[in-house]
Amino acid sequence: MNAPNPGALTSSLLYLDGVSVSFDGFKAIRGLSLTIEPGEMRAIIGPNGAGKTTMMDIITGKTKPDVGTVMFGGSVDLTKLDEAAIANLGIGRKFQKPTVFDFHTIEDNILLALKAPRSVARTLFWQTAAAQAKRIDDILGIIKLGDARDRLAGSLSHGQKQWLEIGMLLAQDPKLLLVDEPAAGMTDGETAETAVLLKAIAKDHSVIVVEHDMGFIRELGVKVTVLHEGSVLAEGPLDVVSANERVVEVYLGR
Amino acid sequence: MRIVSCLLRMIALATLLALQPGAAAAQSADEAFTRLGADSFSDTNRAIELLIANAHPQAAPIIEALAAGRLLAGGGAVVIKTTDGKFLDARTGAALPAESPGLAPVRLNNGVRRNIQAALGGLGLLNPDAGKRIAAAEAVFKSRDVALLPVLEGAIAKETDARAKAALRQAQAAILVAKPDAPPFDRIAAIDVLRERGDQDALATLRSLPADSSPALKEAQSRAVSAIEGKLAVWRAGQNLWYGLSLGSVLLLAAIGLAITFGVMGVINMAHGEMVMLGAYTTFIVQEIIRTRFPGLFDYSLLIAVPLAFMVAGLVGxxxxxxxxxxxYGRPLETLLATWGISLILQQAVRTAFGPTNREVGAPNFMSGAFEIGQLAITWNRLWIIVFAGLVFAALLAILKLTPIGLQMRAVTQNRRMASAMGIRTGRVDALTFGLGSGVAGLAGVALSQIDNVSPNLGQSYIIDSFMVVVFGGVGNLWGTLISAMTLGVANKLLEPYAGAVLGKIALLVFIILFIQKRPRGLFALKGRAVEA
Amino acid sequence: MISRFLLQNMDKRGYVFLALVAAIGILVPLLNLLMPVGSLFHVPTSTMSLWGKYLCYALLAISLDLVWGYCGILSLGHGAFFALGGYAMGMYLMRQIGSRGTYGNPVLPDFMVFLNWQELPWYWYGFSSFPFAMLMVLLAPGLLAFVFGWFAFRSRVTGVYLSIITQALTYALLLAFFRNDMGFGGNNGLTDFKDILGFNVQAQTTRAALFSMTCVMLIAGFLIARGIVVSKLGKVVIAIRDAESRTRFLGYRVDRFKLFVFTVSACMAGVAGALYVPQVGIINPSEFAPANSIETVIWVAVGGRGTLVGAALGAVVVNYAKTVFTSGFMAPYWLFALGALFVFVTIFMPKGIIGTARELWEKRRKPAPTVTPEPAPAE
Structure with missing residues (x-):
C-alpha cells in the first residue's frame, strides 16, 4: 500500500521493496517496502513481533531476505553483502540490548568504532593520529563519558552503555544510523537528553529509530512508519498515524 | 540303523550294478577286510574305497573307528573297539567276548586321513537327516572327490528333499566340471549348475578348470565366471552395507546420549566415552558375579546388565x-575442559581397580554364532546390537515426545531462558538430561562389551567418532543423529574396500571438517532468530 | 618501527619475564659448560635438556594463548602444528644422517630402505638444506592453519563446534602419520639423529646452544605475541572474543582477523616443535594425539589465559609437576592429579595463577575497587 514512488530508488539513501523473509514457515517480514531519503530521520513503531528487529537484521546483512530488493545509495545491493561490508558502506547499528566491549576501556571502544581503515595490516600497525585523538575526545565529551575514559566498559550502568553505543555510532560516522530502542531502560531525564542527542546527530546523518516510547517519538517530531505483521501499516506524522483507525486497532486489540 | 543299511545296500546296488558284475560285491567286501588286516597305507586306502563302493552296512562304524584309531586288526580278524571299551566284530557288528590277542590299531597317515574324510563325506550323503546330507554334499563340493561320483549319483536319484537335491547336484557338478573324461555336454550342464549356485566356492571351482578344456567349455566357463562375479559384487556391496549399518548402530548408541546433552545443555561432555566404558565394566562385573554365584543365569547376564549399566552410568552422570x-553454566569451553579432566580421572580409576588389560566379557548363547542369507553372513551379536540400538532410539524418542520431562527438555533445548521463565526448573532438567545421556552411554557400553575389548581406553576410541556423528547430524533432533550415524557408518564401510580402514576414516574426517563449513550447524539444525541470538 | 611495535606499552610483568628468560638462556648453558661436574653450581646436561623441553612447551602455550586467551578460539589441535614443525625439523635431521644410517644408504633414511623404497619421495626434496627446512617449519603449520582457518572462519564455525573440528583435524593427522606409506616413518617416527648444522646433536655444547636458542625464540615469540595483542589489531581480536557479531557490525572482517591470529599462532607452535625435536631426539605420530593438545590448553588455563606470561608459566609449572610426579612412587596417580587440575582450574581458578594473583594484589592495594565487569561468555 505504500509502494515507493517511481524514481525513489535513485534519489533515496535506503530503498526496500517487496522484502519477505520467513523462519521455519513463519513469515517475519512480508512484502515490506520502505524508503529513507538522505538526511531524513525516521521513527519506526509497531507492536512486538511486527518485524522491526528483523528489518534491521536485513538492512545490516545479518539476515538474508527470501525475496525483495534492498538498495543503498541507489546503486548498492545490500542483499549481496555481509555485515562488515555493509558497515563499511556507512550503515551503523545500535542494538536493542546495549552491546559494548566489556573488557575494553571506554576510550578503546570508541577507538575501535572510529572511522578508519579496517584491514588486518592497517590495524596491526595502527598509530592514533592527533586529529583522531581529538575526535575521540570530542565524542567522549558529547556522550559525557570523558572522565571515565579509562574505565572498562563492562563497569558502566545500563544508560551509560546506551550512550557509549551511540558514541560508537558517532565515531563510525555512518551515512545511515539504525538505532534500536535507544531510550529503553533510561530515566526520564536521560530519555530527554537522548532525544536531544539523536536530533543533533540527525542534522548531518540519516537515522532510523525503532522505539516503543511514544513520548520519545513525539519529542523527536519526525515522520513515523508503523509496522504490523511484517509490513507497513501506516506512514506519516505521529498525530496522523495515531489517529489512523487500523493503527489504533492493532495497538489496542480488537 | 537297519533303514540306513537297507538304504546303503540299495543305493550301492543301484549304482554298482551298472558298473560292476553283481557277484563281485561280496567278494570285494571280503577283499576290503583282508586289506585292512594287511595294515599297509595303500591297502587301507583301497579298503576304504571298497567299503564305500560296496556300501557295506558296517562301512560307517568301521571308517569312524579307523579315523579315531579304534580299528584293530591282526590274525585275520578286524575288530572295532567302542568308545566305552567293548569289542565288536567289524564285519558283522556283533559283540565279541574279549580282546583277542595280537590285535593292533590300523595305522594312519595323512593320505589315509584325507581318504577317510572323503569317505565320511560320501557316507554322509546317505544320512537319513536331510541337514546332514546337505552338509555332506557341501563337503564333497569342496573336496571334489571323483571317487564319490557314483555314490552322489545314487543319492541324487533317491533324494526327495529339494534343498538337499540341489546341494547334491551342485556337488556332482563340481566333480563333473573338472573331470576331463566326463561327456562335454554334462560338463557344460555342470557349469550352469555352478553358475546358479553363484557363490565364492562355485567361482573357485569354475576357475580351477583344467587348462586343456574345449573352447566351448571355456566359453561357458568364462560367461559363468563373469555372471557369478557380477552377482557376488552385489552381494559384497550388500555385505558392506550390513557392516555399515552395524557400525552405524554402534555409533548411534555411542553418540545419541552425547547428542541429547549437547542439544539441551549446549555442553560437550568429554567424559561421555568413559560413561560407555563404565557400562561395559558394569557388564563385566555382572558376568563375574553370575559366573561365580549363579552360573545358570549366564544367558540372562546382558539383560541384567542393561538396567544396571544405565543406572551406574546415569548416576555418575x-x-x-x-x-x-x-x-x-554458560561457559561451554570450560565445561569441555573440566569434563576432559573427569574423563582422565575415571579412566585412571578403572585402570587402578581393574588393571590396564582387556577384560573378558562373554557372549550369551543368543549372541553367538552367525547365519547366512544368500551370500550375506550375519552374526547374531551384530544383529542384536542393531535391534538394541533401534530399541534405545525408539525409547528415547518416546521419552522426549511423550513424557513431561521430555517436553521440558525440548523446551530448554529451544529456548532456555523462556523455559526458565515458564517455571521449568532448568537445573533439574539439566541434571536429568545429563543422567539420561550418560545412562544411554552406559547402555552403549553393554552393547560394545560384546564386540570390542573392555579396557580403560574403550571410551577414548569412540569419543571422536561420536562427536563427528553429533556435529554432522546437528543438534536438537534425534532423527538427525540417527541418519548421521547410519550415513557415517555405511560410508565408512563402503570406503574401506577402496581406501583401506585408516584412509577411509581420514577421508570421512576431512569430509566432516569440510561439511561443517557448509552447514555449521549440521544436517538438521534448528533455524530462526532464537538460535542465532 | 619494529622495535616500537614489539616494545610498545611493555609492562612490568613483561620486563620481568623477558629478563628471566634471558638470564636463564645465558646462565644455564654457562653453568652447564663452565662449572665442573659435582660443583654446587653445575647444571647437569639432562636437567638443561629437560628445561629446554619445558621452554618449548612454554612457546607452544604462548601460541595457544594468543588464539584462545585473546581471540576466544579454543583450538584442540595445536599439537598438530607443533608436531608439523617438529616433523619439518626431523626431516632435516634425517637427511643430515647421510650414509651413517644402519643401512648406509646415502640418500634414503633407514625406514625407507626398510620399506624397500627406491627413491626419496618428492616432499622430502630440499630438506637437506637448513634454510629450506626452517622455512618449512613455518610454512607447513602456517599453511595448514591458513587453509583450515580460511574455511572454518569464513563459514563462522565457532565455539565448541570449532574446538571439535580442530580435534578432528589433529586426529586425522595422527591416523595419517601412523601409516607407513605416508613416508614419515610411520609408527616409529623420525629418530637416531646425528647432527644439526654440522654439530653433533648429542654433544654438550650443541645442547647448550639449542637451549639458548630456545630461550631466544621464546623471547621472540613472546614479543611478537605481545606486539600483536597490544596493537589495535589486538583490541579488535579481543572485541571479537567478547562480542563477535558486534565487531562485525563495526565493519571489521572478523574471519580475516581470526585467520591472521590463528596462522601466526600455528607458525609459532611449529617453531616450538622444531626446537623440541633435536632436544628430545625423536618425533613420532603420538605428538598428534588429541590428548596432547588438550593438555596444552590446561597449561594455559593454569597459568592464566589472556596474559601470555601466564601461559608460559603454566606450561613450565604443569610440566615440572608432571616430571616430579611421574618419576616417583606417585606415578600411578599423575592422571588423577592432572584430571583434578582440569576440574579445579576451570571451576575455582578461571583466571589462572597470574589472573588470581593480580586480583589479590589489586584487592590489597585498593580496598574498594571499581566495579569489574561480569566475566564474558567464553565463546
Missing part, C-alpha cells in the same frame, strides 16, 4: 552434572 558442570 548426574553426579558430574551436580558436582562440576553446574558451576560452569
Amino acid at each position: 548426574i553426579a558430574i552434572e551436580r558436582g562440576v558442570i553446574r558451576f560452569l
Whole structure:
C-alpha cells in the first residue's frame, strides 16, 4: 500500500521493496517496502513481533531476505553483502540490548568504532593520529563519558552503555544510523537528553529509530512508519498515524 | 540303523550294478577286510574305497573307528573297539567276548586321513537327516572327490528333499566340471549348475578348470565366471552395507546420549566415552558375579546388565552434572575442559581397580554364532546390537515426545531462558538430561562389551567418532543423529574396500571438517532468530 | 618501527619475564659448560635438556594463548602444528644422517630402505638444506592453519563446534602419520639423529646452544605475541572474543582477523616443535594425539589465559609437576592429579595463577575497587 514512488530508488539513501523473509514457515517480514531519503530521520513503531528487529537484521546483512530488493545509495545491493561490508558502506547499528566491549576501556571502544581503515595490516600497525585523538575526545565529551575514559566498559550502568553505543555510532560516522530502542531502560531525564542527542546527530546523518516510547517519538517530531505483521501499516506524522483507525486497532486489540 | 543299511545296500546296488558284475560285491567286501588286516597305507586306502563302493552296512562304524584309531586288526580278524571299551566284530557288528590277542590299531597317515574324510563325506550323503546330507554334499563340493561320483549319483536319484537335491547336484557338478573324461555336454550342464549356485566356492571351482578344456567349455566357463562375479559384487556391496549399518548402530548408541546433552545443555561432555566404558565394566562385573554365584543365569547376564549399566552410568552422570558442570553454566569451553579432566580421572580409576588389560566379557548363547542369507553372513551379536540400538532410539524418542520431562527438555533445548521463565526448573532438567545421556552411554557400553575389548581406553576410541556423528547430524533432533550415524557408518564401510580402514576414516574426517563449513550447524539444525541470538 | 611495535606499552610483568628468560638462556648453558661436574653450581646436561623441553612447551602455550586467551578460539589441535614443525625439523635431521644410517644408504633414511623404497619421495626434496627446512617449519603449520582457518572462519564455525573440528583435524593427522606409506616413518617416527648444522646433536655444547636458542625464540615469540595483542589489531581480536557479531557490525572482517591470529599462532607452535625435536631426539605420530593438545590448553588455563606470561608459566609449572610426579612412587596417580587440575582450574581458578594473583594484589592495594565487569561468555 505504500509502494515507493517511481524514481525513489535513485534519489533515496535506503530503498526496500517487496522484502519477505520467513523462519521455519513463519513469515517475519512480508512484502515490506520502505524508503529513507538522505538526511531524513525516521521513527519506526509497531507492536512486538511486527518485524522491526528483523528489518534491521536485513538492512545490516545479518539476515538474508527470501525475496525483495534492498538498495543503498541507489546503486548498492545490500542483499549481496555481509555485515562488515555493509558497515563499511556507512550503515551503523545500535542494538536493542546495549552491546559494548566489556573488557575494553571506554576510550578503546570508541577507538575501535572510529572511522578508519579496517584491514588486518592497517590495524596491526595502527598509530592514533592527533586529529583522531581529538575526535575521540570530542565524542567522549558529547556522550559525557570523558572522565571515565579509562574505565572498562563492562563497569558502566545500563544508560551509560546506551550512550557509549551511540558514541560508537558517532565515531563510525555512518551515512545511515539504525538505532534500536535507544531510550529503553533510561530515566526520564536521560530519555530527554537522548532525544536531544539523536536530533543533533540527525542534522548531518540519516537515522532510523525503532522505539516503543511514544513520548520519545513525539519529542523527536519526525515522520513515523508503523509496522504490523511484517509490513507497513501506516506512514506519516505521529498525530496522523495515531489517529489512523487500523493503527489504533492493532495497538489496542480488537 | 537297519533303514540306513537297507538304504546303503540299495543305493550301492543301484549304482554298482551298472558298473560292476553283481557277484563281485561280496567278494570285494571280503577283499576290503583282508586289506585292512594287511595294515599297509595303500591297502587301507583301497579298503576304504571298497567299503564305500560296496556300501557295506558296517562301512560307517568301521571308517569312524579307523579315523579315531579304534580299528584293530591282526590274525585275520578286524575288530572295532567302542568308545566305552567293548569289542565288536567289524564285519558283522556283533559283540565279541574279549580282546583277542595280537590285535593292533590300523595305522594312519595323512593320505589315509584325507581318504577317510572323503569317505565320511560320501557316507554322509546317505544320512537319513536331510541337514546332514546337505552338509555332506557341501563337503564333497569342496573336496571334489571323483571317487564319490557314483555314490552322489545314487543319492541324487533317491533324494526327495529339494534343498538337499540341489546341494547334491551342485556337488556332482563340481566333480563333473573338472573331470576331463566326463561327456562335454554334462560338463557344460555342470557349469550352469555352478553358475546358479553363484557363490565364492562355485567361482573357485569354475576357475580351477583344467587348462586343456574345449573352447566351448571355456566359453561357458568364462560367461559363468563373469555372471557369478557380477552377482557376488552385489552381494559384497550388500555385505558392506550390513557392516555399515552395524557400525552405524554402534555409533548411534555411542553418540545419541552425547547428542541429547549437547542439544539441551549446549555442553560437550568429554567424559561421555568413559560413561560407555563404565557400562561395559558394569557388564563385566555382572558376568563375574553370575559366573561365580549363579552360573545358570549366564544367558540372562546382558539383560541384567542393561538396567544396571544405565543406572551406574546415569548416576555418575548426574553426579558430574551436580558436582562440576553446574558451576560452569554458560561457559561451554570450560565445561569441555573440566569434563576432559573427569574423563582422565575415571579412566585412571578403572585402570587402578581393574588393571590396564582387556577384560573378558562373554557372549550369551543368543549372541553367538552367525547365519547366512544368500551370500550375506550375519552374526547374531551384530544383529542384536542393531535391534538394541533401534530399541534405545525408539525409547528415547518416546521419552522426549511423550513424557513431561521430555517436553521440558525440548523446551530448554529451544529456548532456555523462556523455559526458565515458564517455571521449568532448568537445573533439574539439566541434571536429568545429563543422567539420561550418560545412562544411554552406559547402555552403549553393554552393547560394545560384546564386540570390542573392555579396557580403560574403550571410551577414548569412540569419543571422536561420536562427536563427528553429533556435529554432522546437528543438534536438537534425534532423527538427525540417527541418519548421521547410519550415513557415517555405511560410508565408512563402503570406503574401506577402496581406501583401506585408516584412509577411509581420514577421508570421512576431512569430509566432516569440510561439511561443517557448509552447514555449521549440521544436517538438521534448528533455524530462526532464537538460535542465532 | 619494529622495535616500537614489539616494545610498545611493555609492562612490568613483561620486563620481568623477558629478563628471566634471558638470564636463564645465558646462565644455564654457562653453568652447564663452565662449572665442573659435582660443583654446587653445575647444571647437569639432562636437567638443561629437560628445561629446554619445558621452554618449548612454554612457546607452544604462548601460541595457544594468543588464539584462545585473546581471540576466544579454543583450538584442540595445536599439537598438530607443533608436531608439523617438529616433523619439518626431523626431516632435516634425517637427511643430515647421510650414509651413517644402519643401512648406509646415502640418500634414503633407514625406514625407507626398510620399506624397500627406491627413491626419496618428492616432499622430502630440499630438506637437506637448513634454510629450506626452517622455512618449512613455518610454512607447513602456517599453511595448514591458513587453509583450515580460511574455511572454518569464513563459514563462522565457532565455539565448541570449532574446538571439535580442530580435534578432528589433529586426529586425522595422527591416523595419517601412523601409516607407513605416508613416508614419515610411520609408527616409529623420525629418530637416531646425528647432527644439526654440522654439530653433533648429542654433544654438550650443541645442547647448550639449542637451549639458548630456545630461550631466544621464546623471547621472540613472546614479543611478537605481545606486539600483536597490544596493537589495535589486538583490541579488535579481543572485541571479537567478547562480542563477535558486534565487531562485525563495526565493519571489521572478523574471519580475516581470526585467520591472521590463528596462522601466526600455528607458525609459532611449529617453531616450538622444531626446537623440541633435536632436544628430545625423536618425533613420532603420538605428538598428534588429541590428548596432547588438550593438555596444552590446561597449561594455559593454569597459568592464566589472556596474559601470555601466564601461559608460559603454566606450561613450565604443569610440566615440572608432571616430571616430579611421574618419576616417583606417585606415578600411578599423575592422571588423577592432572584430571583434578582440569576440574579445579576451570571451576575455582578461571583466571589462572597470574589472573588470581593480580586480583589479590589489586584487592590489597585498593580496598574498594571499581566495579569489574561480569566475566564474558567464553565463546
